[in-house]
Amino acid sequence: xxxLKNKCLAILLWAVSGFAWGxxxxxxxxxxxxxxxxxxxxxGVARDAAKGMAVTQGDTLVTGRAGxxxxxMSDAGFIAMRPDTRLAVREFAWNGKExxxxxxxLSLVQGGFRxxxxxxxxxxxxxxxxxxxxATTDGIASLGEGVFQLNVTTHVLGQ
Numbered sequence: 001x002x003x004l005k006n007k008c009l010a011i012l013l014w015a016v017s018g019f020a021w022g023x024x025x026x027x028x029x030x031x032x033x034x035x036x037x038x039x040x041x042x043x044g045v046a047r048d049a050a051k052g053m054a055v056t057q058g059d060t061l062v063t064g065r066a067g068x069x070x071x072x073m074s075d076a077g078f079i080a081m082r083p084d085t086r087l088a089v090r091e092f093a094w095n096g097k098e099x100x101x102x103x104x105x106l107s108l109v110q111g112g113f114r115x116x117x118x119x120x121x122x123x124x125x126x127x128x129x130x131x132x133x134x135a136t137t138d139g140i141a142s143l144g145e146g147v148f149q150l151n152v153t154t155h156v157l158g159q
Contacts, residue, residue: 026054027092027104028073035083036064057092061085063111075102077118085111090131098123107131 030039030053037049042058055061055071061081063069069081075094081087091105104120108130121128 025056026074027057027059027089027094028055028071028077028079029053030055030069031072032070033068035067037067037069037081038062055089057089060088060109062087073104073118073120075104075118075120077104077120078116079106080114082112082114085113087111087113094120100124100127103127105129105131109133 030037030049030051033049033051038046038061039049039053039055040046040060040062041056047053049061049069061069061071061079063081063083063085065083067081067083067085069079069085071079071081073079073092073094079087086109088107088109089105090107091103093101093103095101098119100123102120102124104127106115106129115130117128
């Protein structure tokens with residue numbers, strides 16, 4: 001009887017862990033933080049950002065007045081957030097290969113960031129999007145082989 005309970009428990013734990021993993025496949029990992037930097041989950045749970053922390057679809061990345069946050073995306077892209085920035089990872093799909101299903105949609109609510117694209121958007125440019133209320137690009141630089149660096153800063157109208 002004890003063996004049956006252990007097997008049932010093991011199956012339950014396996015099923016739950018598989019469900020959770022499938023729902024939150026990492027979009028990237030934090031590689032640097034300084035000052036106030038947080039990751040807020042889609043469920044609204046805020047955690048202090050730390051090196052190695054996973055960033056998933058639905059997360060919102062936030063930096064404070066003197067904060068900085070850098071993320072290496074799973075498609076080899078890079079994001080460097082400036083102070084007082086709020087950036088949401090709206091969609092992120094990457095299965096390790098360019099097959100047309102890959103997608104990255106970031107939403108800059110406030111502040112500024114630099115990004116270097118990874119594999120997503122290299123062939124199908126529409127698969128990489130940055131949504132802003134109003135934005136200024138400080139420059140777009142080609143880094144070769146379809147990889148671009150984009151500096152984006154939002155501006156609130158009337159300020």
